[in-house]
Amino acid sequence: TLYSKQKVQVEEHIRGLSGPWCLVRTGWNIGTDEGSRDPVGATYRHLLSGKAKMAYDNIFTLTDIRDTVNAIIKLVEYDLTGIYHIAANPPVGRTEFADWIIASSKRGNEMSYQAVAYSELRFPEPRPRRAWLRNEKFMDEVGYNFISPRDLVSRKVRQIEIVQAAVGRSA
Numbered sequence: 001t002l003y004s005k006q007k008v009q010v011e012e013h014i015r016g017l018s019g020p021w022c023l024v025r026t027g028w029n030i031g032t033d034e035g036s037r038d039p040v041g042a043t044y045r046h047l048l049s050g051k052a053k054m055a056y057d058n059i060f061t062l063t064d065i066r067d068t069v070n071a072i073i074k075l076v077e078y079d080l081t082g083i084y085h086i087a088a089n090p091p092v093g094r095t096e097f098a099d100w101i102i103a104s105s106k107r108g109n110e111m112s113y114q115a116v117a118y119s120e121l122r123f124p125e126p127r128p129r130r131a132w133l134r135n136e137k138f139m140d141e142v143g144y145n146f147i148s149p150r151d152l153v154s155r156k157v158r159q160i161e162i163v164q165a166a167v168g169r170s171a
Helices: 002-015 039-048 065-077 094-104 136-141 149-170
Strands: 022-026 028-030 053-055 062-064 082-086 114-116
Touching: 002 022, 022 065, 028 039, 028 065, 028 149, 039 094, 039 149, 053 094, 062 065, 062 149, 065 082, 082 136, 094 149
Parallel strands: 022 082, 028 062, 053 114
Antiparallel strands: none
């Protein structure tokens, strides 16, 4: 995609700088507000649609945006250079992710999906089947207590449902 090509161009430019540099790669960041564009809200709605398909062979990382920000601050405080992957581990599979949302939701009994191979899904633009980052270098050099991906999903689902309940009461 154009986005991925531009990321490569920026990374190549940064690596060519003569002074010290630090390049940060992040996984899928989960925002703190209900309206943020992230996979939890989108998957939540999709699971309620009755048409959801989840790839059993698709994996990715999920990280609380606050953890991403705090981890980047740590890199600056430690004056580190090089390439760092900032993401909560372990990665999560798409079907496991859907199961977490269902288990966390008060509406879980209304949610469902069909497990399929990633190759069966069609996207408007190419997407990687495996899009996860290993954070060992960052953890070895800095250490950090990321919120677990499962806890992050559970918190986000609760947040979505609190907002839905508030909107329902005021309507």
